[in-house]
Structures are given as structure tokens and as C-alpha cells.
Amino acid sequence: MGPRVKWLVVVVAVLVSAAAFAFAGEPKAVSTTAASLPDSAEAAQVSALRAQLPSSGVTPAIVVYKSASGTVDTSAVEASRDRGIAAVKEWAPTASATASGAPTGAGGDSAAGASAIPPQVSQDKTTALVIIPLEADLPDEANSEAVDALRTAVREGLPEGLTATVTGGPAFGADIGAVFDGADIKLLGATAGVVAILLLITYRSPWLWLVPLTVVGTGDQVASKALSALSRVSEVRADGAVTGITSVLVFGAGTNYALLIIARYREELRRTEDRHEAMRAALGSAAPAVLASGGTVILALLSLGFAKDPFAQSLGYAGAMGIAIALAYALLVLPAAMVLFGRRLFWPFVPRVGTDDPSHAGVWRRLGDAVTRRPVVVGLASVVTLAILALGGLNLSVGQSPNEQFLDKPEAVVGQEQLASAFPAGTSQPTIVIAKASATDAVTTAAKGVEGVQQVRASGGDDDLVELSVVLDASPGTTQAFDQVRALRTAVHDVPDAQALVGGPDAEALDSRTTADRDRLLLFPLILGIVVVVLLLLLRSVVAALVLVATVVATYVASMGASWFAFQNLLDYPPLAVTTPLLAFLFLVALGVDYNIFLTTRAREEAAGGSHARESIVTALAVTGGVITSAGILLAAVFAVLGVLPLVQLAQIGVIVGFGVLLDTLLVRSVLVPAVVSLLGEKFWWPSHPADR
Structure with a gap:
């Protein structure tokens, strides 16, 4: 923070950032259609x-052909099929070379032999x-192009009244990929815009907001480049969902840290x-809290390695790597950049030596006094509010079908629905059985x-193994389909x-x-343990x-309940994705x-300065209330930005975390915690005694 060192820090930060942009390269290509399963899962073993x-x-x-009226024209379908086969040959060399006529998937053949298979008509x-x-397993871009x-x-030359819709695994992968086309630009633009507006409102300065926005935005892009490099040397996937959520984490957490440091500096x-x-003193006070906060998030994210x-x-x-980079930019680059411009950066509200801090007598001081005067009543009212919100999650449902994962209905879903209305529901996504060839008949x-099995047919194999394609009558991804898979496993085992x-x-x-159920049972207590250790x-x-951990758990339960009520009664959303409860809990x-x-x-x-527990929490609320509330509103808004991508899981995570952050900021941290501290008094600090220090 010295007069010369601050320039050195800024210059080094610029050079490091430029090097990341120049040399990080592109992320390793991944297939959207690849199953996200551990190798030990039975379905992964089948794959x-x-x-x-x-x-x-x-x-x-x-390809689903639908006639608007009358009988479907099979000759037109066959001509369309042949055009489709010719169009995908460059994308399916393996299929083109396999003219054996062995069926592939749901009643199909190799691409070369498919023309010999007549269309199936309802x-x-x-x-x-x-x-x-x-x-199979084409990278996202190649799969989308195919x-x-x-x-x-398949749509060229179709007669009037006959439509062709492409669905199935590759089509779902392409439509998911389309969700993330330009997603980084959309997320970055929306996030930066939200952050800029909220910083401008917070500081009411025409240029102060530019410094934290520039620093945090640069850190976000460096984190994105670092993720690209990490994906090439490890098994970490840099797909659209991972990069999008990581960007939101970096922007949200980085801006929160910046708000706290700037508040202490002012x-x-x-x-x-x-x-x-002034900046040295501000960092001396704020850095431990920022490091503890960032360290908690990093350790909690790293615990996902056990998933x-x-x-x-x-x-x-x-996410852990992104938060570490956000910490570095907030604690190293931001202070140096702030000191470069001096007090005039805060114009027109320039802090002068000897002026009173308005926060000591502001709205948060009055709220703290009101809460601590009647802590029992206020505390009970807060707990009742959280309990009422939690009741909304009594019928919480987890598990989305493929058709339910999009906010806007893409072509793959339309084709799936057309297929389900005319054929057994499982036709488009048959269940696969692999067994010893000697036991094929049995x-x-x-x-x-x-019960529920409509068709069983051989769809491949060799001298040792046979592959059977099993069509179920249950709609894909439903509870009925899962029950039929369990029954099928029991029978063939x-x-x-x-x-x-x-x-x-x-x-x-x-x-x-x-897998998600197992991960929740392991990681919920592990994450709580990490938070308890850091707080201790x-x-x-x-x-x-223990009190603080209990309050954040209560916030999570209340947010899940309120969000689920909104999903069912206001937003008409499907059940949660299987990983959503864990990710929402973590965040x-x-x-x-x-x-x-x-x-x-x-x-x-x-x-530590001698204040009683009640007075210390009121003063802390008075001084930090404004900046923490601004940080909470900003973080909630940043998570809400996930809704710009038309994928249900991201929208649900945005709603749950955004509402939970607001609930924690406005009710739990501002009302419930001060009430509990006031009730416990000096026992809140047991077994330590801060005043003795």
C-alpha cells in the first residue's frame, strides 16, 4: 500500500491478467450427451x-413425421430419410462403415443400412x-452441426401437411448446447450490468463503481481462462453450466469482498x-473476515470432490479456483487500485478526517436498538416466519425428465411429445440390457x-455379449419408468x-x-462441519x-420451502433437478x-474494546448493516441472472439462492442474530472473553 508499491501491484496484475488471456487457450471439448455418472453405477458399466x-x-x-390430416405418406418419409442419411455421413463415419444391418438403438440400423429399414408407422x-x-460422443459443436x-x-421437399421433427439423445444434446450458445457473453453482460447499477446506487458516485467492477470483472475473466486451462490437464469439465455458475460465484463473491473492503476504507x-x-488499517480489519469468508466457500466447494x-x-x-482468484483480486489488486485515485474517487460524498460516520446513528442503529429492546418477541417472530416459509417444501419433489429441463420447449421436446402420443412412451429412449450371449434367450x-415392457429385441453384440433393446410403456424420466427399470434389473439379475x-x-x-441421494447424505454434514470449524x-x-450455523441452515430450509411453493403455484416449474438441493445448500x-x-x-x-455483547452487536449492525445489505441484494441479483439461460435447473438455483440470500441478509442477519446475541449476552462468546484481549 506504499506510494510506489501500489503502482507495482497494479502493473503486475495487468501483466498477469494479460498473460492469462493470451496463453490460457480453449477448454477441452466435452460431449453434452455424455452421462454424468460415476464409473461404479450400473448404467455407466453398461455404457x-x-x-x-x-x-x-x-x-x-x-425423426418423427406427423401428418396434419389423414395417413402419413410413407414414400415421402422414405425419401426424407434417405436425404437425412446422406446429410449425416460426414458426422457418422463409424455408422457409415457399418453396413451389417445390426439394429442400433430403438429399432434402427447403421447409417449405411438404415435405408433398408422401413419407417415404423403408428x-x-x-x-x-x-x-x-x-x-456417438461427438463434441458439443460437432454434434450440434450434425x-x-x-x-x-429431412425437411426438404416434404409435401404440405407433413412435418419432420428430430429428437433423441443427439437432438437433446444439440438443444442443450443451443442454450449455452453465447451464454458467456449473455451472463457476463447481464451480470456486469446488474453489478454496475447496484454499485452506482450504493456509492452514488459517477466513477467509484468503475474500480470494483473493473477489478472483479477482470478477475472473473482470468478465472474463466484458468478453468479452460484446468479442463485440459484434468477431468474437470468446462461446459456451459460449470462456467456459468463459476462466473456467477466469482462476480458475486468478489463484489461482496470489494464492498466490505471499500466500506472499511471509507x-x-x-x-x-x-x-x-487508511487502506492498511482497513485491510487489517477487513482481511481476516474476507479470508475467513472466502476460505469457507473454497473449502465447501472443494468438499464436492468427495461427490x-x-x-x-x-x-x-x-468454483474453488474461481473464489481463490476473486480473493486475490479483492485483497491485492482492489486496494492498490483504490489508493491510486485517493479521496476524490468518492466524490461527491468525499470522506473527510474528523467527520462523523452517519452509519452510527442511521437506520441500522435504530433497528438494532429496536431488536435488542425486545429480543424474545422479535426472535420468536423471526423463527415463526422461517417456519412458515419452510412449510412450503413439505411436498418437495426431486427429479426432472428430459422434457422438463427447458424453460422454452425446443424441437427435441416437441418430437418426444409427438412420439409419446403415437408410440409406446419408451420408444425414443429404450432401456439397454447387456448380458452373456449364452443367456440371451433366458x-x-x-x-x-x-410389467410395462412392450418390446425386447436384440440390437447388437458379439461372441461373448448380447445387447438387448427394451421398450417400456412409461414416459422417460418418470417415477413409473424408474419403477420399471428397478423391476427389470431384479428380473435379469x-x-x-x-x-x-x-x-x-x-x-x-x-x-x-x-448418486445424488448418496452425495447429499455425505456432503451436507461435511459442509456444515467445515463452516463450524472456520467459525470456531x-x-x-x-x-x-453453533448459533450461526443453525441460522444459515434455517435460512436454507425456509428458502427451499418458499421457492418450491413459488415453483408449484406461481412459476409452474417441474420438480428440482437431482443436484439442485445439494448445490443450493452449498451456496x-x-x-x-x-x-x-x-x-x-x-x-x-x-x-474486545470493552462493549457488552448487546452493545457490540448493535454497533456492528449499525456499521455493517448498509454494506452487508447492499452486498446481499447484489449477490441475490447476480444469482438471478442465471435465469437469462432457458434451462430450468439454473433458473431454480437462481431463485432458491437469490431468495435465500435476501432472507439471510434482511431477516436472519439483521434481526434474528442480534436478538439471539442480546438474549445470550456474554454467553454468546463462550468459552472466550473478547474483553480480556
């Missing part, structure tokens, strides 16, 4: 075995389907003439005996010497749900640590405890 079979390397795209003759295999080429080709400028000394879900693992490592008989395994989309969704080290108080607990850390560390400072 691994299928990759060893001669028919591997292809995945079915399904009983009412108004709908037909054709299977056109594409190369599906676009197929969609264009406070010190009223006491100290030299701006360098079985690969998406959660990737998000954990990416496994087929066992599978046909399961009981076949002697078959070593049968059940996979496919519904089995993958079921295993994803099982920071506050040196068992009572304070709300790790980020929510930040505000309590900022409040109680300041209260401990006041207590």
Missing part, C-alpha cells in the same frame, strides 16, 4: 460394455418414425489523513415378463450365469438420483459458531455465513 461391442460408436437420432397411421444413427444438418435435410479515511495508512457426480466434482474444483424371457446389467437413459437417470477458528466461540450455507462472519467479527472487535 462401458457397449463401447466394446462392434455396434458401438453410434447413437440414434429419431396404429392411427398419422405418425411415423425413422432412426438415423449419428457418431443435428442441424439432419434437421435441414471508514478509516474519516480517521486518517494519509490514504495509504460421486462428475458434474458436482467439476463445479467444486472450478434374459429375453425374463425381461418380457416384467436373477437369471443364472447371465451377468446381466441394465442401462440406457432411464437407468442413467435413476442412477443419477441414487475465527470467533473462538463454540456458542457463536446458501457457504455464502450465507459470509454476512454473519462480517457482522460477528465486527461485533467481536467492539467486544
Whole structure:
């Protein structure tokens, strides 16, 4: 913070940032259609075995033809199919080279042999389907281009009244990819705009907001480049969801840290003439709380490394790295940049030495006095409010079908719905059974005996293994489909010497749900343990640590309840995605405890100066209330920006975390915590005694 060192810090930050932009490169390409399952899951084992079979390397795209009136024209369908096959040949070399006629997927053949398979026509003759295999596990961009080429080709020359819609795994992957086309620009623009407006309102200065926005925005882009590099040297996936959520975390947390540091700097400028000394004092007071806050979030994110879900693992490592970069820019670059411009940066409200801090007699001081005068009544009212909000989650449902994951209905969903209305619901996404070839007949008989199984047919294999395609009558991703997969597994597992395994989309969704349940049981207590340990080290108080953890857990439960009520009654959203409860818990607990850390560390400072617990918490609320409330509103708004992407899971996470942050900021931290501290008195700091220090 010296007169010369500040320039050195800024110059080094510029050079490091420029190097990250120049040399980080592009992220490793990933396939959106790849299942997010641990290798131990049964469905993942099926995928691994299928990759060893001669028919591997292809995945079915399904073209659904719908006649507006009368019977579907099969000759037009066949001509359209042939055009589609020709269009995807460059994307499906494996399929094109396999002309064996062995069926692939749901009743289809290899791309070369598909023309020999007639279209399947529904009983009412108004709908037909054709299977056109594409190369499996194409990177997102190549898969999207292949599906676009197929969609264009099959629609050319169709007679009036006949429509062609492409669905199936590759089509869903392409439509998910379309959600993230330009997502980084959309998120960055929306996030930067929200942050700029809120900073301008907070500081009421025409240029002060530019400094934290520039610093945090640069840190966000450096984190994005670092994630690209990390994806190439590790198993961390830099897909749209991971990069989007990481960007929101960096922007939200980085801006929160900046607000706290600037608030303490402005406070010190009223006491100290030299701006360098003022920033040193501000960092000396704010840095421990910022480090504790950031450290809590980093450790909580790293705990996702113990998850079985690969998406959660990737998000954990990416988010932890992003928060570390946000911390570095907030604690190193921001102070130097602020000191460069001096007091005039705060114009027109320039802090002068000797002027009173208006926060000491402001609205937050009056609120603190009102709360601590009647702590029992206020505390009970706060608890009742949280309990009422939590009641909204009594019928909480987890698990989305593929059709439910989009806010706007894309073509893949339209095709799926058309298919389900004319054929058995599981036709588009058949369940796959892999077994010993010697037990083919026994496994087929066992599978046909399961209630809900409409069709069982061989769809590939070799001398050792057979692949069976099983069509269920349940809609994909539903509870009924999961029940039928469980029953199918039980039936084929009981076949002697078959070593049968059940996979496919519904089995993958079921295993994803099982994995998510396991991850929650492990990570909920682990995350809480991390937060308790950090609070114990920071506050040196068992009572304070347990009280604060209890309040953030209550915030999470209340936010989940209120959000679920809104999803069902106001927004008409489907059930939560299987990873949403865990991610919402992580963000709300790790980020929510930040505000309590900022409040109680300041209260401990006041207590160390001799103030009683009640007076210390009122003073802390008076001084930090404005900046923490601004930080909470800003963080909630940043998470709400996830709603600019038309994916239900991101929108739900944005609503849950955004509402929870507001609830924590405006009710729990401002009302409930001061009431509890006032009730407990000096016992709140037990077993330590801050005044003795």
C-alpha cells in the first residue's frame, strides 16, 4: 500500500491478467450427451460394455413425421430419410462403415443400412418414425452441426401437411448446447450490468463503481481462462453450466469482498489523513473476515470432490479456483487500485478526517436498538416466519425428465411429445440390457415378463455379449419408468450365469438420483462441519459458531420451502433437478455465513474494546448493516441472472439462492442474530472473553 508499491501491484496484475488471456487457450471439448455418472453405477458399466461391442460408436437420432390430416405418406418419409442419411455421413463415419444391418438403438440400423429399414408407422397411421444413427460422443459443436444438418435435410421437399421433427439423445444434446450458445457473453453482460447499477446506487458516485467492477470483472475473466486451462490437464469439465455458475460465484463473491473492503476504507479515511495508512488499517480489519469468508466457500466447494457426480466434482474444483482468484483480486489488486485515485474517487460524498460516520446513528442503529429492546418477541417472530416459509417444501419433489429441463420447449421436446402420443412412451429412449450371449434367450424371457415392457429385441453384440433393446410403456424420466427399470434389473439379475446389467437413459437417470441421494447424505454434514470449524477458528466461540450455523441452515430450509411453493403455484416449474438441493445448500450455507462472519467479527472487535455483547452487536449492525445489505441484494441479483439461460435447473438455483440470500441478509442477519446475541449476552462468546484481549 506504499506510494510506489501500489503502482507495482497494479502493473503486475495487468501483466498477469494479460498473460492469462493470451496463453490460457480453449477448454477441452466435452460431449453434452455424455452421462454424468460415476464409473461404479450400473448404467455407466453398461455404457462401458457397449463401447466394446462392434455396434458401438453410434447413437440414434429419431425423426418423427406427423401428418396434419389423414395417413402419413410413407414414400415421402422414405425419401426424407434417405436425404437425412446422406446429410449425416460426414458426422457418422463409424455408422457409415457399418453396413451389417445390426439394429442400433430403438429399432434402427447403421447409417449405411438404415435405408433398408422401413419407417415404423403408428396404429392411427398419422405418425411415423425413422432412426438415423449419428457418431456417438461427438463434441458439443460437432454434434450440434450434425443435428442441424439432419434437421435441414429431412425437411426438404416434404409435401404440405407433413412435418419432420428430430429428437433423441443427439437432438437433446444439440438443444442443450443451443442454450449455452453465447451464454458467456449473455451472463457476463447481464451480470456486469446488474453489478454496475447496484454499485452506482450504493456509492452514488459517477466513477467509484468503475474500480470494483473493473477489478472483479477482470478477475472473473482470468478465472474463466484458468478453468479452460484446468479442463485440459484434468477431468474437470468446462461446459456451459460449470462456467456459468463459476462466473456467477466469482462476480458475486468478489463484489461482496470489494464492498466490505471499500466500506472499511471509507471508514478509516474519516480517521486518517494519509490514504495509504487508511487502506492498511482497513485491510487489517477487513482481511481476516474476507479470508475467513472466502476460505469457507473454497473449502465447501472443494468438499464436492468427495461427490460421486462428475458434474458436482467439476463445479467444486472450478468454483474453488474461481473464489481463490476473486480473493486475490479483492485483497491485492482492489486496494492498490483504490489508493491510486485517493479521496476524490468518492466524490461527491468525499470522506473527510474528523467527520462523523452517519452509519452510527442511521437506520441500522435504530433497528438494532429496536431488536435488542425486545429480543424474545422479535426472535420468536423471526423463527415463526422461517417456519412458515419452510412449510412450503413439505411436498418437495426431486427429479426432472428430459422434457422438463427447458424453460422454452425446443424441437427435441416437441418430437418426444409427438412420439409419446403415437408410440409406446419408451420408444425414443429404450432401456439397454447387456448380458452373456449364452443367456440371451433366458434374459429375453425374463425381461418380457416384467410389467410395462412392450418390446425386447436384440440390437447388437458379439461372441461373448448380447445387447438387448427394451421398450417400456412409461414416459422417460418418470417415477413409473424408474419403477420399471428397478423391476427389470431384479428380473435379469436373477437369471443364472447371465451377468446381466441394465442401462440406457432411464437407468442413467435413476442412477443419477441414487448418486445424488448418496452425495447429499455425505456432503451436507461435511459442509456444515467445515463452516463450524472456520467459525470456531475465527470467533473462538463454540456458542457463536453453533448459533450461526443453525441460522444459515434455517435460512436454507425456509428458502427451499418458499421457492418450491413459488415453483408449484406461481412459476409452474417441474420438480428440482437431482443436484439442485445439494448445490443450493452449498451456496446458501457457504455464502450465507459470509454476512454473519462480517457482522460477528465486527461485533467481536467492539467486544474486545470493552462493549457488552448487546452493545457490540448493535454497533456492528449499525456499521455493517448498509454494506452487508447492499452486498446481499447484489449477490441475490447476480444469482438471478442465471435465469437469462432457458434451462430450468439454473433458473431454480437462481431463485432458491437469490431468495435465500435476501432472507439471510434482511431477516436472519439483521434481526434474528442480534436478538439471539442480546438474549445470550456474554454467553454468546463462550468459552472466550473478547474483553480480556
